[in-house]
């Protein structure tokens with residue numbers, strides 16, 4: 289379980305998070321939505337301790353991320369898989385090298401053979417078996433996201449964080465990535481946090497929505513509840529997404 293308590297973060301005079309309170313239950317898939325620049329990615333980075341808050345706390349399975357010594361924070365991070373915006377693959381490395389990178393970086397004691405097996409397993413899971421020797425330049429946008437996801441899954445994380453998983457993809461490819469996220473939620477029994485402003489993606493992948501507005505959680509609930517509200521902020525947001 290992740291408990292976010294009264295989280296505040298400013299950058300210079302820009303007060304981005306102004307008291308976020310949110311509990312994410314184990315096993316659920318939650319979408320974090322809100323207009324561009326409202327602080328969705330900043331919130332995600334707080335959860336894994338990549339950004340520290342000015343005030344407030346994040347508690348992951350009973351551990352306060354803001355008060356942990358570095359080694360403990362690294363241990364907590366190992367329980368997270370992170371699909372970065374744009375997939376963030378290294379162009380000079382093969383798919384195999386990209387996917388296995390977290391195992392190499394974090395000194396897991398796997399043999400070469402075990403690593404090969406794990407990479408093969410995760411690439412199959414994301415629908416890209418046999419692509420180990422390709423370079424990112426040989427992959428389509430959707431394939432890059434899948435490889436990024438295989439890398440996020442390589443350590444068998446309990447939590448998967450998706451930062452705008454469908455941004456920059458055409459509607460058909462977006463839909464296939466959403467389908468994959470949904471499949472993985474069911475198959476792997478993980479907790480998924482999906483940052484997006486794509487309401488089609490929300491509908492397909494998330495059981496619950498948390499909407500950030502003016503630095504706080506403005507709404508938390510399911511999509512039917514959200515669409516049924518006669519609230520100008522919500523209506524305006526949904527309208528802008530073209531949903």
Ligand SMILES: Nc1ncnc2c1ncn2[C@@H]1O[C@H](COP(=O)(O)OP(=O)(O)OP(=O)(O)O)[C@@H](O)[C@H]1O
Nearest residue numbers: 299302304322323324325326327328329330331485
């Ligand atoms: N490291 C940083 N230094 C200064 N400002 C930052 C930093 N990171 C984020 N910000 C600012 O915080 C605000 C929120 O950024 P964030 O990336 O979280 O938005 P977002 O909701 O994810 O937007 P988008 O949907 O466009 O990706 C923005 O105004 C951004 O410029």
